[in-house]
Amino acid sequence: MAGEPPRTTVDHGGTSPAGRTGANGVTQDGPMGNGNSAAPTAPSLDQALAGLDALDKVGRPAQGRLSRRLWRATWPKLIALALILLIWQLAVWAHWQPHILQTPSAVARQLWDLLGTSLFWQACWATAQQAAFGYVLVVIVGGIVGTSVARVPVLRAAIGSLITGMQTMPSVLWYPLGYMVFGQNWKAIVLMMVLGAAPAVANGFISGIDQVPPGLLRAGRILGARGVALERHVVLPAAFPSVLGGLKQGWAFAWHALMAGEFLIAINPLSLGGRTVNALTYGDYAVVVAMMIVIVFIGIMVDVAFTRVDTSVRRRYGLLDASAP
Amino acid sequence: MTSLAPSPTLRPDGRAPSVTLTGVSKRHGDAATGVVALSDISLGVEPGEFVCLVGASGCGKTTLLNLIAGLDRPTVGSVEVTTVGEPVDGEATRSGVRLTGGTGTAMLFQDSALFPWLTVAANVELPLRLRGVGRTERRAVADDLLERVHLGGFGPKRPHELSGGMRQRAALARALAQDAGLLLMDEPFGALDAITRDLLHDELESLWIDRGFTVLFVTHNVREAARLGDRIVLLTSRPGRVAATFPVDLARPRRIDSPEIATLAATVTDQLRSEVGRHGR
Numbered sequence: 001m002a003g004e005p006p007r008t009t010v011d012h013g014g015t016s017p018a019g020r021t022g023a024n025g026v027t028q029d030g031p032m033g034n035g036n037s038a039a040p041t042a043p044s045l046d047q048a049l050a051g052l053d054a055l056d057k058v059g060r061p062a063q064g065r066l067s068r069r070l071w072r073a074t075w076p077k078l079i080a081l082a083l084i085l086l087i088w089q090l091a092v093w094a095h096w097q098p099h100i101l102q103t104p105s106a107v108a109r110q111l112w113d114l115l116g117t118s119l120f121w122q123a124c125w126a127t128a129q130q131a132a133f134g135y136v137l138v139v140i141v142g143g144i145v146g147t148s149v150a151r152v153p154v155l156r157a158a159i160g161s162l163i164t165g166m167q168t169m170p171s172v173l174w175y176p177l178g179y180m181v182f183g184q185n186w187k188a189i190v191l192m193m194v195l196g197a198a199p200a201v202a203n204g205f206i207s208g209i210d211q212v213p214p215g216l217l218r219a220g221r222i223l224g225a226r227g228v229a230l231e232r233h234v235v236l237p238a239a240f241p242s243v244l245g246g247l248k249q250g251w252a253f254a255w256h257a258l259m260a261g262e263f264l265i266a267i268n269p270l271s272l273g274g275r276t277v278n279a280l281t282y283g284d285y286a287v288v289v290a291m292m293i294v295i296v297f298i299g300i301m302v303d304v305a306f307t308r309v310d311t312s313v314r315r316r317y318g319l320l321d322a323s324a325p
Numbered sequence: 326m327t328s329l330a331p332s333p334t335l336r337p338d339g340r341a342p343s344v345t346l347t348g349v350s351k352r353h354g355d356a357a358t359g360v361v362a363l364s365d366i367s368l369g370v371e372p373g374e375f376v377c378l379v380g381a382s383g384c385g386k387t388t389l390l391n392l393i394a395g396l397d398r399p400t401v402g403s404v405e406v407t408t409v410g411e412p413v414d415g416e417a418t419r420s421g422v423r424l425t426g427g428t429g430t431a432m433l434f435q436d437s438a439l440f441p442w443l444t445v446a447a448n449v450e451l452p453l454r455l456r457g458v459g460r461t462e463r464r465a466v467a468d469d470l471l472e473r474v475h476l477g478g479f480g481p482k483r484p485h486e487l488s489g490g491m492r493q494r495a496a497l498a499r500a501l502a503q504d505a506g507l508l509l510m511d512e513p514f515g516a517l518d519a520i521t522r523d524l525l526h527d528e529l530e531s532l533w534i535d536r537g538f539t540v541l542f543v544t545h546n547v548r549e550a551a552r553l554g555d556r557i558v559l560l561t562s563r564p565g566r567v568a569a570t571f572p573v574d575l576a577r578p579r580r581i582d583s584p585e586i587a588t589l590a591a592t593v594t595d596q597l598r599s600e601v602g603r604h605g606r
Contacts, residue, residue, distance in 0.1 A: 318485025
């Protein structure tokens, strides 16, 4: 909770006519007063404004202690996790697919061993590099296409609906194209990522720029922002929440494409996907499940990070209900 | 109409421009299907004068302000904003705020139009930043201006954390940071409660006396116009034309609840109603 800022009253050296509200002395003790004053003299403009500002102040409702909030957010997740583990364990006890399905504890042990190997961390590093490179490219391509389409009417008429259409296409569909162009190569995966995820980023830019309030544009022009300065100081910041939404969605699609690519192409046995496919080939099912858990965990973590940034941006922009968590 | 005292002597400081509209018409759209927003408006505003434009819906007030601000061009006629003296860098005003060579036109809107991604202080600094004023000086000017509108200490806040009245004062500080000689106001207090509006009238009047800029103030509120203006210009609707002009020869400071203002407001309201009534027939 932000504290109340210090409030200063200013003396304008007597030259300003401030402070003559109700100088005629005809006043009532009322809404303009500082609360407790029942004095028959009217407050100065300074006092009256300060009193009004104090009355207008809306504080965010108290959120309670951090530990309490953490607990409230955590226990439903713990129960969900426990239920999943229980169903899993029950399936094992029921001898459902006995040769394949391992107990949760066996997988946990496997996961623990895995975390101790340098090979695992190499796989994480390889995948992270590929993810970062591909995602940066996704953002660059999506950003350029999005801003151009939003700004050039001909371009919008030409490919606007194509972008929306591409967004609904599963990135796996780009695999044949990537394979034909680049062969069994990491570049094919990058192509899948860009074609699969850039449309989502582009759409974030397009809707963000489309929805810049005209009043803010007008204000920006009046304040002297023209051309590039208008884009830099008004259009892009105003579009930012929507752009961020596009970036988040773009990440999800890029991650899907990356995983699909690593599973399908498997040229890099050191990547997370490659390791999983290898484990599957050797019938090492505990490792497969352990890797799945790792991949899901990474996905969730990045999503949580995006959501946190999104929430803090919305809060700063005043787009969030004050009582929201 | 009662006249208590002559209006205060105008003190144009050489930077407040005059505004001259000559036979201005504005049509939105093409000649066949377009809508005529303004028709043959001629209007002169003296340097440092406070002119209130009053009109019902459809009087083309936003179009008119856009034309004067240079955001739009008239279909016919000419708009001239003329400054006699040149702005002097570093000249100090009576409020102690240093001038930084600003020119042009400032505007205040009904919904403050503060940028939500900037703090209040950064909003006030923006026009200075766009002019290339250095960080330290920007900060000092913004602090001074926020103090001037009684928002000292609120600089680090975000606009959405302020009340409507505080936002309008912040927007006023941002407009002052432009250091423009001409201030256009598009129903700036229309969305505020009466108590806040009253106080902001005092605030605006004091700033105007202090800094001597030219003001064109659009409002639906006849009393507000009588409270603030040196002159009230009544506009017709669809298309907007100048119907009548009322000088406000009342001493300042004024009170919105004074009988003189009530009398004047009644006169203006009668004429406004007869103008509006023509559309019902």
